[in-house]
Amino acid sequence: MSEQHVVDVPIYVALDVENRRRAFELLEKLGDACRCVKVGLELYLAEGPAIVEALVARGLSVFLDLKLFDIPNTVAGAVRSVASLGVDLLTIHTLGGAAMLEAAAVAAAGARSAKPLRLLGVTLLTSVDDTGLRQMGLVDEPLSSHVLRLAGFARDASFHGVVCSGHEAALIKARYTSLAALVPGIRLSDETADDQARVATPAFAVAQGADYLVVGRPITRAPDPRQALLLFQQALKGGTKHA
Numbered sequence: 630m631s632e633q634h635v636v637d638v639p640i641y642v643a644l645d646v647e648n649r650r651r652a653f654e655l656l657e658k659l660g661d662a663c664r665c666v667k668v669g670l671e672l673y674l675a676e677g678p679a680i681v682e683a684l685v686a687r688g689l690s691v692f693l694d695l696k697l698f699d700i701p702n703t704v705a706g707a708v709r710s711v712a713s714l715g716v717d718l719l720t721i722h723t724l725g726g727a728a729m730l731e732a733a734a735v736a737a738a739g740a741r742s743a744k745p746l747r748l749l750g751v752t753l754l755t756s757v758d759d760t761g762l763r764q765m766g767l768v769d770e771p772l773s774s775h776v777l778r779l780a781g782f783a784r785d786a787s788f789h790g791v792v793c794s795g796h797e798a799a800l801i802k803a804r805y806t807s808l809a810a811l812v813p814g815i816r817l818s819d820e821t822a823d824d825q826a827r828v829a830t831p832a833f834a835v836a837q838g839a840d841y842l843v844v845g846r847p848i849t850r851a852p853d854p855r856q857a858l859l860l861f862q863q864a865l866k867g868g869t870k871h872a
């Protein structure tokens with residue numbers, strides 16, 4: 630494994646806000662420090678595809694986090710609908726199984742879109758810990774084994790990558806070298822974890838092989854969101870990334 634200096638791990642700011650007005654107010658505050666945004670269910674369900682198109686039109690890289698989870702035919706149709714929006718990344722739950730992921734991949738590959746739609750398989754949400762896993766009845770293996778098995782579905786379907794915590798990124802990337810790792814649950818050391826269970830600092834996540842980071846509340850609820858984003862970007866600079 631070689632090491633390279635980290636300059637190119639994008640931080641997707643999660644626009645978890647109630648409407649377009651709030652999203653654009655936030656973007657104004659972030660200014661040119663922000664090149665990558667995530668649109669999740671809250672904003673997408675409030676504003677529909679138009680909000681995505683508006684963000685793409687501003688030249689931002691958009692990660693559409695819909696966490697699709699349905700029968701293969703339905704998910705394939707949803708992927709085709711997303712493909713025309715110009716987003717870079719889209720999430721699908723790996724728990725939907727191999728056939729669903731395969732259908733999503735075929736739909737993305739066959740879609741006519743201006744740029745490639747990269748699919749990410751969500752493994753186990755970063756809000757889940759060992760207790761949550763037991764509540765779901767997943768008691769036979771450690772959490773990281775479940776994450777690894779689910780990542781295998783994404784690899785088998787030739788997905789671009791997976792969503793995982795910083796604690797599983799190195800394991801996944803060592804086993805499945807083709808997969809990129811997108812890591813949410815990112816916190817600077819002395820912050821509240823909110824409802825996240827498996828958190829990591831930017832430097833730790835990147836040292837574990839993260840290719841993209843997602844940060845929401847520590848930036849969006851900060852008194853000065855731009856300054857907070859700059860702090861997270863600064864926190865990457867000292868790290869190294871295993872290539």
Ligand SMILES: O=C(O)c1cc(=O)[nH]c(=O)n1[C@@H]1O[C@H](COP(=O)(O)O)[C@@H](O)[C@H]1O
Pocket residue numbers: 643645669694720751753754755756792793813814815823825843844845846847
């Ligand atoms: O797919 C995601 O983006 C995601 C997966 C996951 O396992 N955990 C997770 O927190 N996320 C998202 O990442 C963002 C994290 O937000 P903060 O906890 O506020 O930084 C939220 O928008 C979540 O929806």
